[in-house]
Amino acid sequence: MLRVALIGCGAIGSSMLELLRSDAGLRIVAIVVPASGSEAARDVARRFAPEALVQDSVPAEGIDLVVEAAGHAAIEEHVLAALARGTPCLVASVGALSAAGLPERLEAAARAGGTQVQLIAGAIGAIDALAAAGTGGLDTVRYTGRKPPSAWKGTPAEHGRNLDALTQATVIFEGSAREASALYPKNANVAATVSLAGLGLDRTQVRLVADPAVTDNVHTVEAQGAFGQFELTMRNKPLAANPKTSALTVYSAVRALRNRAAPLCI
Ligand SMILES: NC(=O)c1ccc[n+]([C@@H]2O[C@H](COP(=O)([O-])OP(=O)(O)OC[C@H]3O[C@@H](n4cnc5c(N)ncnc54)[C@H](O)[C@@H]3O)[C@@H](O)[C@H]2O)c1
Numbered sequence: 001m002l003r004v005a006l007i008g009c010g011a012i013g014s015s016m017l018e019l020l021r022s023d024a025g026l027r028i029v030a031i032v033v034p035a036s037g038s039e040a041a042r043d044v045a046r047r048f049a050p051e052a053l054v055q056d057s058v059p060a061e062g063i064d065l066v067v068e069a070a071g072h073a074a075i076e077e078h079v080l081a082a083l084a085r086g087t088p089c090l091v092a093s094v095g096a097l098s099a100a101g102l103p104e105r106l107e108a109a110a111r112a113g114g115t116q117v118q119l120i121a122g123a124i125g126a127i128d129a130l131a132a133a134g135t136g137g138l139d140t141v142r143y144t145g146r147k148p149p150s151a152w153k154g155t156p157a158e159h160g161r162n163l164d165a166l167t168q169a170t171v172i173f174e175g176s177a178r179e180a181s182a183l184y185p186k187n188a189n190v191a192a193t194v195s196l197a198g199l200g201l202d203r204t205q206v207r208l209v210a211d212p213a214v215t216d217n218v219h220t221v222e223a224q225g226a227f228g229q230f231e232l233t234m235r236n237k238p239l240a241a242n243p244k245t246s247a248l249t250v251y252s253a254v255r256a257l258r259n260r261a262a263p264l265c266i
Contacts, residue, residue, distance in 0.1 A: 002026040002261045005063045006052075007078050008070025009033050009041035011245035012092060012253060016069065017048035018241065019254050025261035028052045030059055032078060033070070058082050065090070065260055069253060072096035075106070079117070083109035089117045090256050092249065095188025098181035098201055120256045122249045124190045124219055126232045131197040138225035141198040142205040143177070145187050146218040149210040156183050157210060169211040180206035189249075190219055198223060217246065 002025060006013055009031050017028060028049045033041045034056060041054045058066055058078050066082045066089040068074055075096050079089050083106065097103045097119070110117045121127040130141070149163040149170075157163065157172035173180060178201035181188035187208065195204040211218075216235045223230055236246040259265035 003029045003062055003064045004257065005030040005032055005058045005066045005082075007032040007058065007066065007068045007074045008092075009037060009044050009054075010069070011239075011242050012069040012250055013041075014044040014048070015239050015242050015245065015250040016067070016253055016257075017044060017052075019250065020257065021048045023258065023261070026065075026257065030055055030063065032056065032058055032074075058087070060085065063087055065257070067253065067257055068092055072099065072102075075102070080105060080109045083115055083117055084113045086113035086115050088115045088260075090253065090260075091117055091119050092122060092253055093189070094119045094122060094193045094196065095181060095185065095191070097196060098178060098188055098192045103196070118256065119193065119196060120252050122189055122193055122252050123217075123234075123236055123246045124193055124221065124232075125234055125248075126221060126230065127193060127197045129230060130194065130221070130223055133223060133225050133227040133230075134198055136226035138199050138223060140205070140225075141194060141203070141221070141223045142207065143191055143194045144207045144209060144220040144222075145190065146209040146211045146214055146220070148214055149212055151217070152208075152210050155186070157208070163210060166210055166212050169209050169213065171207055172210050173206065173208040175206060177201045177204040177206050180208065184208060194221055 031041050031052045031054045045052045068079050069092040071093050106117050149166045177191040177195040180191050191206050195201045219234045221232045236248050239247040
């Protein structure tokens with residue numbers, strides 16, 4: 001029985017708890033949220049994880065695995081310390097690793113604790129193929145994120161442009177994954193995941209497109225290298241129970257967690 005602490009109980013965390021409520025091989029024993037989120041987390045816990053304690057830090061003992069679905073601050077506050085104590089961690093907020101020095105600090109904490117931090121694939125697929133291809137050498141990796149114009153409101157895409165007036169697909173950003181993460185942090189998770197699996201934040205090309213012809217978020221990854229070439233396009237649907245998040249991100253986190261408890265995993 002794997003005893004798990006879940007950090008964050010928002011769109012992803014609460015949907016994970018719902019999916020995991022009947023799993024025999026693992027038990028969510030702690031839900032870690034700041035005081036401001038504790039009432040909402042208790043409500044979710046009552047429905048899906050009645051045995052879990054809602055608290056503001058990861059218990060120092062009795063935890064086999066930590067799962068983060070909360071954001072950059074939670075990695076700083078909880079994940080680094082858990083790793084240093086020797087508790088393995090799964091991280092969903094991969095975009096946070098675009099911050100200078102954070103990947104190195106996570107590595108150092110995991111090394112000090114003799115454990116491992118795993119970044120989940122989240123909303124994007126083919127991360128296994130991309131990372132394997134890197135072993136033989138990658139030449140180019142390009143990620144294109146395509147969303148309806150309204151989805152780019154409140155971002156630098158609005159500078160000098162009326163998003164409501166767009167009648168055709170318009171490239172709103174082209175540059176490195178590092179620049180993309182800084183300018184468009186809400187898009188940072190997929191760009192960072194593709195980068196960390198492949199050519200890194202500076203050599204991964206990112207293109208962001210406002211497209212009046214699409215209604216979903218469309219992710220495309222194109223990679224070339226010694227292995228050959230691939231193109232992946234994903235049109236992710238929101239989770240029925242929680243339209244704020246893409247279903248695949250939740251499924252990816254649940255799968256990563258179940259793999260830790262399963263005698264055979266893929
Ligand atoms: N890897 C991916 O593909 C992918 C996709 C979508 C979202 N994400 C990331 O997953 C994370 C969670 O997303 P969400 O939609 O569930 O967010 P959300 O805002 O719905 O929920 C966040 C939860 O974290 C809690 N929280 C905030 N700060 C915290 C802290 N310092 N310590 C502990 N808990 C804290 C909040 O109380 C809340 O319960 C975000 O960082 C988001 O960027 C990753």
